[in-house]
Amino acid sequence: MFHTVICDLLGIRYPILQGAMQGAGGPRLVGAMSEAGGLGILPTFGGTEEALRRDIETARGLTSKPVAVNITPMGRAFTESRAQICIDMEIPIVTTGRADPGQAAVAMLKAAGIIVLSVIPSVEHALRMQDEGVDGVIASGNEAGGHVGKVATLPLVPQVVDALDIPVLAAGGIGDARGFVAMLALGAVGVQLGTRLIATDEADVNEWYLGRILDMSATDTVVSAALTGATVRCIATPEIIAFEEARLRGADAGELQALRQVARENYGHSDKIDRSKRRQGTAGQVAGMITDIQPAAKIVEDMINGAAALCGELHGIAGRGAMAAE
Numbered sequence: 001m002f003h004t005v006i007c008d009l010l011g012i013r014y015p016i017l018q019g020a021m022q023g024a025g026g027p028r029l030v031g032a033m034s035e036a037g038g039l040g041i042l043p044t045f046g047g048t049e050e051a052l053r054r055d056i057e058t059a060r061g062l063t064s065k066p067v068a069v070n071i072t073p074m075g076r077a078f079t080e081s082r083a084q085i086c087i088d089m090e091i092p093i094v095t096t097g098r099a100d101p102g103q104a105a106v107a108m109l110k111a112a113g114i115i116v117l118s119v120i121p122s123v124e125h126a127l128r129m130q131d132e133g134v135d136g137v138i139a140s141g142n143e144a145g146g147h148v149g150k151v152a153t154l155p156l157v158p159q160v161v162d163a164l165d166i167p168v169l170a171a172g173g174i175g176d177a178r179g180f181v182a183m184l185a186l187g188a189v190g191v192q193l194g195t196r197l198i199a200t201d202e203a204d205v206n207e208w209y210l211g212r213i214l215d216m217s218a219t220d221t222v223v224s225a226a227l228t229g230a231t232v233r234c235i236a237t238p239e240i241i242a243f244e245e246a247r248l249r250g251a252d253a254g255e256l257q258a259l260r261q262v263a264r265e266n267y268g269h270s271d272k273i274d275r276s277k278r279r280q281g282t283a284g285q286v287a288g289m290i291t292d293i294q295p296a297a298k299i300v301e302d303m304i305n306g307a308a309a310l311c312g313e314l315h316g317i318a319g320r321g322a323m324a325a326e
């Protein structure tokens, strides 16, 4: 069911990817998502080389299926050192996030036979990645958690599908079978989930973060550059709101830097910080529809079974429409 070209390309059962989630999705979630028939993807956003090697080993210990790695480009040396680890450890699939990893890194991965998928926020970025030789793109809309561009998923995906010759997956705002079917209808050959997977048994988050995801509504996120310097959709905490209000009233660089520091103090994103103290987090608008904690495998199973039921219903609606027109 729902076997698309991306399943064959990646060697997975279902076209459902777990988007890399630095600070929320460690090897336990990655192993569980791959084992469930989707694809688990480890993050490397600022983490050390040792942490990446260790996480790959741990995730692989939890599944016999493919495990992927995400590289968020943070300068050429960082990108290429993480790419080299993927090559050395025979990672079959690499995704890239936030920015263009550069032609050299893509060529390095491709020369080693690795499948490369790039997360892109616009048609222009997608075309550039296609030119650089990636195997597919993940079109990620502005409603997504994490780094975002300006275009929402609904208009972004069909425009990228129309512009590219390579497979397109969709990310941003997908929380259940309805979103999955909608993305297939837009021409995507698979989906990538982020925020929905924070509320799983296997996610690596503290009680504060989990509680916010379960309680918050769709209006409780904001796009801000306070946390990483680039535009990130995150939970609208008092510290982020204070930064954004100051920015909008034209506060000077010194005041903004001070507010940024306050917000980052308890971000807990990197390996070096005590995550139990974390009081900031990234989340997408889909958080408004997440009210329960599930095993990751159940989310995959419900998405596939729910999508099958939904397609049956849509078929029925289309059939009734055809009969009425006769």
Ligand SMILES: Cc1cc2nc3c(=O)[nH]c(=O)nc-3n(C[C@H](O)[C@H](O)[C@H](O)COP(=O)(O)O)c2cc1C
Pocket (backbone or CB within 6 Å): 018, 019, 020, 021, 022, 023, 024, 043, 044, 045, 070, 072, 096, 097, 098, 119, 140, 143, 144, 145, 146, 147, 171, 172, 173, 174, 192, 193, 194, 195, 196, 281, 282, 283, 284, 285, 286
């Ligand atoms: C907590 C969190 C951390 C993330 N970290 C990364 C990351 O390290 N690299 C990356 O490419 N994307 C990252 N993302 C984006 C996700 O991989 C995914 O594309 C996005 O969450 C999909 O949108 P959704 O949250 O609406 O499902 C992150 C998202 C979240 C929510």
